[in-house]
Amino acid sequence: MAHQRTFTLATPAPYLFLSVLDHGWPALAPWRWDSATQTLERTERLDNGSVALLRLQAAEAGPGIAIAMEGPVEIDDKIVVEVSRKMSRALRLDEDMSDFYARAAQHPAIYAQVGDGRGRLLRSPTLFEDVVKTICTTNITWSQTKAMVARLVDAFGAPWSADPTRRAFPTAEQLAAVEPDKFDAAARMGYRNAYVRELAVRIADGSLDLEGLAAADLPPAELRKAVKAIKGVGDYAANTIMMLLGRYEHLAIDSEFRAFVRPRYFDGAEVDDKELAAVYADWGDWQYLAYWFDNMDTPDEPAAE
DNA sequence: TTCCAGGGGTAGA
DNA sequence: TCTACCCATGGA
Numbered sequence: 001m002a003h004q005r006t007f008t009l010a011t012p013a014p015y016l017f018l019s020v021l022d023h024g025w026p027a028l029a030p031w032r033w034d035s036a037t038q039t040l041e042r043t044e045r046l047d048n049g050s051v052a053l054l055r056l057q058a059a060e061a062g063p064g065i066a067i068a069m070e071g072p073v074e075i076d077d078k079i080v081v082e083v084s085r086k087m088s089r090a091l092r093l094d095e096d097m098s099d100f101y102a103r104a105a106q107h108p109a110i111y112a113q114v115g116d117g118r119g120r121l122l123r124s125p126t127l128f129e130d131v132v133k134t135i136c137t138t139n140i141t142w143s144q145t146k147a148m149v150a151r152l153v154d155a156f157g158a159p160w161s162a163d164p165t166r167r168a169f170p171t172a173e174q175l176a177a178v179e180p181d182k183f184d185a186a187a188r189m190g191y192r193n194a195y196v197r198e199l200a201v202r203i204a205d206g207s208l209d210l211e212g213l214a215a216a217d218l219p220p221a222e223l224r225k226a227v228k229a230i231k232g233v234g235d236y237a238a239n240t241i242m243m244l245l246g247r248y249e250h251l252a253i254d255s256e257f258r259a260f261v262r263p264r265y266f267d268g269a270e271v272d273d274k275e276l277a278a279v280y281a282d283w284g285d286w287q288y289l290a291y292w293f294d295n296m297d298t299p300d301e302p303a304a305e
Numbered sequence: 306t307t308c309c310a311g312g313g314g315t316a317g318a
Numbered sequence: 319t320c321t322a323c324c325c326a327t328g329g330a
Binding site for chain 2: 024135137138139140141142144145191195231232233234235236237240252253254255256257258259
């Protein structure tokens with residue numbers, strides 16, 4: 001028997017629910033965006049091991065996000081607290097964006113995109129999921145990133161009982177338990193297979209405390225060094241992960257960044273990455289977001305498609 | 306066929 | 319610190 005419960009998550013001010021579309025993450029499983037109902041869905045594995053479906057929408061009356069949960073076990077207050085904590089992390093409801101908004105207000109082009117209440121780029125309930133997904137964005141097209149992540153979830157994630165085709169993101173322990181050959185054949189991530197497997201094994205055997213890293217209040221340089229020590233994480237991925245940890249002072253320079261900045265600010269001239277990056281230097285701690293919204297001209301459509 | 310995508314590891318200088 | 323070379327996968 002299915003159990004349902006709906007509750008409201010408080011949001012900061014200003015806040016626009018559609019900001020969840022500012023990042024490409026809602027296109028990656030187990031997230032799903034239903035444009036007809038403006039609903040962000042996610043299959044989530046709870047701490048008690050059961051899998052529930054979450055449906056997030058802007059609250060009908062007043063501020064906040066309405067979360068409708070459907071799961072196989074009774075949804076008590078403890079579960080509500082757990083899901084609230086996870087979704088608050090995913091939607092970054094605790095981040096202080098005020099300084100970024102103040103700076104954006106001085107830049108009409110950026111402000112036109114950021115407006116009031118955007119900029120909270122969607123992430124995952126866990127750093128593990130964010131790191132795996134980031135590795136899946138390196139040296140690959142976005143459509144293949146989506147396919148790789150979908151295969152990972154379909155093959156190894158725990159199923160939602162009401163619809164087993166919908167699964168939660170696999171835990172590190174679940175992935176570490178899979179035979180390498182079986183993992184590679186199902187995930188088909190190319191040379192990234194070994195990176196993701198090693199990450200999962202190191203977390204599962206306790207040699208890497210990734211979530212502890214996310215929770216620890218480390219100096220940024222130390223945090224970045226620890227992130228970059230993960231196999232498969234270079235400069236681009238490390239800076240993307242820093243962004244996912246709420247540190248926006250580094251730019252993640254990739255082919256997309258170059259393809260945007262070079263023609264716009266250098267008339268297509270062959271300039272190196274250092275020079276390209278200097279375009280956003282004035283933004284200091286907010287360089288990543290400044291670039292992100294500079295390179296966004298479709299505010300009402302899912303980003304990075 | 307060849308190229309290369311929201312790069313990174315490694316060896317060698 | 320920098321460069322050359324290699325790397326699975328699959329679409330163009």
